[in-house]
Amino acid sequence: MTVSRKIAAEFLGTAMLLAVVVGSGIMGQRLAGGNDALALLGNTIATGAGLIVLIHMFGPVSGAHFNPAVTLVVVMRRGIAPGAAAAYVVAQTAGALSGVWLAHAMFAEPLIQISAKLRDGWPQGLSECIATFGLIGTILSTQRSRPEFTPVAVGLYITAAYWFTASTSFANPAVTLARSLSDTFAGIAPSSVPLFIAAQIAGAVLALAVFAWLLEEEPIDA
Amino acid sequence: MTVSRKIAAEFLGTAMLLAVVVGSGIMGQRLAGGNDALALLGNTIATGAGLIVLIHMFGPVSGAHFNPAVTLVVVMRRGIAPGAAAAYVVAQTAGALSGVWLAHAMFAEPLIQISAKLRDGWPQGLSECIATFGLIGTILSTQRSRPEFTPVAVGLYITAAYWFTASTSFANPAVTLARSLSDTFAGIAPSSVPLFIAAQIAGAVLALAVFAWLLEEEPIDA
């Protein structure tokens, strides 16, 4: 029963996250009259605020990963068994797809879409690597020194990363895959997905190495 | 006396909430020069910030429901007697109407208006169902694991929901009814009100079922 609740929390939380990301992107683009800075502002504020809430909602149940890159890091630190991690990733992916379709339904868009928005080239890959490096670094460092602040830190980090990376910071393989099925503001062409996911995994592993060294054996003062 | 204070807190808090929602919508629309993304940004920031403050102000007195859907859920969880709940709903509705008129007065608008803004169709209903589901889920889950964060969580949730739902997330039957009496940015045509309220109640009941299962018997770590 406890396990089924954790899986449900990952599914539901990731679904709501994608509904926020894709839905607010559609709203932003529809209202902004062609100004993408305004569309991204609305998208950013909704995503940052939404993430803070969702991590608070589901964190006590499942840890609120919502992200295979996070689950990968937790496995590597032996914080979750590999089998449970696999179930988490399946739930996250299914949740992400459901969230995209939910956003499409709310905005009266065709449910099934394929994004035509190419996000190619090594600067995009570098952006995703840095974006995920920072996300994992945020989680590892705040979990160590001030864990009750981690949900807010993650929301604020993504708020910043939507703007400081050239890719608008997907930083999440399940999110990337699901957004390839939305031909809206937040979409990504399927052909760009492998680069993004590879870069995200590289960034996550790099962050694990760097922050394990940086934080290990360091006295933490509250 | 204590009961009269609770009723007064629900009345006053809901009135101030509607003054914020409707007033900032008027201000946004007047200043934004036809760009609805900008108008919604101002509306969003004011509503999110205002909600956080209002819940802190009146929460210790009445619980700061400001919302018949919230009161319904509290009744179903036996957190308030049915008679008191009915008084709460009356106070919320009267407060919401007063708040709309106060906003009209501050902005030198005709006091009595009827909105002509149709918000029809099942995607709008779905949006309200999801919006209210998320609101109730936010309250139930944070009340369980971190109650001192609930006011901020509700403000951030509505900040996100103004953008990720196609209806801009009314998520509140008293607010919906009152906004039908404002032919401004935040208005809703009276003919669209029944769909919204039905969807809100459905979303609230759904959230109660889902989160009761998800959070029950789950160990909560502070």
Place this chain on the structure above:
Amino acid sequence: MTVSRKIAAEFLGTAMLLAVVVGSGIMGQRLAGGNDALALLGNTIATGAGLIVLIHMFGPVSGAHFNPAVTLVVVMRRGIAPGAAAAYVVAQTAGALSGVWLAHAMFAEPLIQISAKLRDGWPQGLSECIATFGLIGTILSTQRSRPEFTPVAVGLYITAAYWFTASTSFANPAVTLARSLSDTFAGIAPSSVPLFIAAQIAGAVLALAVFAWLLEEEPIDA
């Protein structure tokens, strides 16, 4: 010595507050290309964030009133002696004027200006009455139930009030007087000042009465 520190804190804090309000108004208007919603957004974000910081900075020294209406309420609640209150108001007023001139200097504006921006009529007066009522209510209620949150609550309240009142919420007699000496975005014509100050005092006294009744003898749960 302690008294001189308190006076200095009121002077310096109010000066910095006005530098933020007037300076960010100038910046907003210069950059926004004629779109007042954008100018007000920048003005709002700077003022809200700045207030939260300034109250944290000077609160432990002087209480961080920065506002004769707040000092009036504190006197009426016997939280400060009348003589000290008079010194506070002088320091606030001198600080407010200094802050306006500092903003003008930073933006290479003529130091001495008189605003030509009329803000007349009873809807503006009502706006200021409500704005100050809400500000004092925010302070009184959060001081009672959660005092460590008051600085954030005040910053968020003003963030909302810039948008939900037709007057953009001055809510402060010293700020009002000083802004009459700036012919920029945040200015107010001297002829509109008496209405604003009268309405602010009325709102403050009304809030004192309402919240004294609402909060008195009410059990507060942390």
Place this chain on the structure above:
Amino acid sequence: MTVSRKIAAEFLGTAMLLAVVVGSGIMGQRLAGGNDALALLGNTIATGAGLIVLIHMFGPVSGAHFNPAVTLVVVMRRGIAPGAAAAYVVAQTAGALSGVWLAHAMFAEPLIQISAKLRDGWPQGLSECIATFGLIGTILSTQRSRPEFTPVAVGLYITAAYWFTASTSFANPAVTLARSLSDTFAGIAPSSVPLFIAAQIAGAVLALAVFAWLLEEEPIDA
């Protein structure tokens, strides 16, 4: 080992800070369609949110100075040895340069650039003096009364200072130097750098004097 971790934290944190400042400036300018208020809004939100996160991430390791003006003040208060401080400043400067180049790489800009954006004249110098005065005052006062809030206070302060100073508040010599190597939204012409750095140091020393007097021997109530 501990020292190398501190140096690494200052390097990495300052690099990420500059990636945020310069990267979000590029993103803002590219998307804003010529409206600098919108570009600055994106730049502001990213920088403020990013700073809060970065100070939480690296604070427990190195104190998260990221700024030679901060390190100078800490040395003058004997909070760090002069030799360690020198190493901090080297790490901050190297990190700042790396962060600028990282932003350029993510956005497919030429790595090596020289800014052509003149920021001259005494109002700009005054702006930087006030900006740094406020930043140091924020740190000294919140460290005294509520140290766990300092990271949020610094982020909110910079959020405000981007708008209320005419220079958009660099307030950091290493940041200033590095931004001279970016001919983008956040750039500063090399010829304007000395004025900025001199003003920043003056503001920092002034803040140290004023706040040492203001906060000394003052009872602090939590």
